[in-house]
Amino acid sequence: MPTSLKSVFGISRNVLKSYVDRQQIDEDYQDKIELTDHHIVIYGETKVGKTLLRKKYVTKDENTIVIDCTKGVNLSDIYTQILYKAGIEISESLSKSIEKCTKLDSQVEANLFQFIKAKVSGESTEKELSSETRRVNLPNTVSVRVAEALVSKEIQFIVLDDFHYLNLVDQYLLAFDLKMFYQIGLRFIIIGTKINNGYFEKFNGELAQRIDYIDATRWSKNDLLEIKKRGCRELNIDISDDVINYFVEASSHIVAVYQQLLFDYCRESGVRQSSNHQVILNDLELAIKCNKLYYKRISEEYLKRIQHIADGERKGKLKLYYYIMKIVLTSNNDVARKGFSFQYIYDNLLQIHMNKTINHGALTSVLNHFEELQTKKNVFPKVFSYYDKRLYITDSLFYYILKHFDKENIDEVLPPHDFQLSFNFNN
Missing domain, CATH: 3.40.50.300 (P-loop containing nucleotide triphosphate hydrolases)
Structure with missing residues (x-):
């Protein structure tokens, strides 16, 4: 029986034949x-x-x-x-x-939630931590x-x-x-x-x-190359080093993206199952096209989520969610993978925000409400989570979005006129 492409490359709930041990x-x-x-x-x-x-x-x-x-x-x-x-x-x-x-009890749960949230986010004070033993009995x-x-x-x-x-x-x-x-x-x-x-x-x-x-986050280049090797063996094909190196780099080492690019490339090359005679795939232009199409296919939805988050709470005068999303989209992948520290976000806010006197408390409040905002805006699955005083990306595909996002065109995603600020500095 020929081996189907869908059992070798791509995204599946089952263990693919190209699965490798890290x-x-x-x-x-x-x-x-x-x-x-x-x-x-x-x-x-x-x-x-x-x-x-x-x-x-x-x-x-x-x-x-x-x-x-x-x-x-x-x-x-x-x-x-x-x-x-x-x-x-x-x-x-x-x-x-x-x-x-x-x-x-609803009030007990609300109080406990605030306590836990402060503890996870890293915002608990020493006094609050020392009083943990006096919390309401569960x-x-x-x-x-x-x-x-x-x-x-x-x-x-x-x-x-x-x-x-x-x-x-x-x-x-x-x-x-x-x-x-x-x-x-x-x-x-x-x-x-x-x-x-x-x-x-x-x-x-x-x-x-x-x-x-x-x-389970880490996938090395050797791991990704081994996926290609095993998958090609199952399908009786070979994919050139130029194409594979391009996919490794283009995927930002995100295994789901890499697997999907391999699937799309094989399908576009006419490989839908294993064959009796080995097939050589070496069309780099087709690989570049597959990546561009994949980015176009998924980026629209992800960037809509960013717009929803940037919109924040309409009553928020400082529009901090907008500025935080602007910082995220213009940061490089190395920063993103470590998580955006409170201080990194604050320092960048002072450089780009109209109000140069933003206090720590205002930013802390916004960051602590990131998850609730995503729930309210029906951003699902959630892209961000704030804990240990860092804003983390929780959806690995967003690293791929950041890698290929054209930072020069950020105003097309976050139009400034949609997030105008109105300050009355006399008050």
Whole structure:
């Protein structure tokens, strides 16, 4: 049977035949699965291969429950889905207990949310941190009952994919349950963006040395070249070094972009499945055309998201969201990959903003509301997240957008007349 192009290159929910092990990352993950009993967090921007890494190495279907944390899901939903997928009958009393112990009084939740948000963003003061022990008591959870039911079914692993869609308060509550799950022998594999090394320990210090982190972001040039090598072998083709080097550079080392460019290039070259005779592909002009078409195809939607964010809150007199987006679009990829620090944004604001007396508090408030604004504007999936006093890109495709965005034409994306400021400096 010929091998189809769709099973070799492109973007797929399945493990492609061109999948390669990234020695340091894949082996580290496999070791943590086989040689430890810790919870595992796989993190990185979207579309870098986190879920495929989990699928390739994790566990037998019969002892693993996989939950997709879709938009709007809460901790009560997660526990209910876990029990349902394990084939455990949920009694009325257990259902009520789950709901009661994972939902807080609205005022308690609002206060707790502000506390957690300040802690994650890095804006907590020493006084606030020292008073953490005096926060309102959280309700006892039903995690013990859930865990015991799962152990009786010989469940070993719970996978939470797209964990970043779970709200901060539920993430915080889960962090305390994770210690109990660890003690009883259930392991969680958590996959998401907006997480970094030590994330859960910020919520619950007792998770130290009970949870390991895998950064799945990095793809080296050698990794990308190996994808080409394996894929070409499957299709019985060869792609010239000039074309591959162009795609590696053009993709900004984003594996999803690289895979899609290879798919588009093969398809445009007439390769839809493997053939009996080797085919040589070396049309660099076609490669450049494929990249331009791909950028055109996805940039329109991404730049609309930027416009929505730049629009900010119409009542905002300083239009800081507009100026922050202008800073983002005119920064280079090296800065973007490290995250835009508070100081970097502030220094650049002072250079380009009409008001030269912007205070730290105004900028802090805007940055702390970045996620809420994206939710309000229906920017989905979210492009940015602010934590540890940095504005991070959480969607890896945006690095590709930044690489090919024509900075000279920024006013076409963010027209100044749409974001006019009106100051009354006499007030």
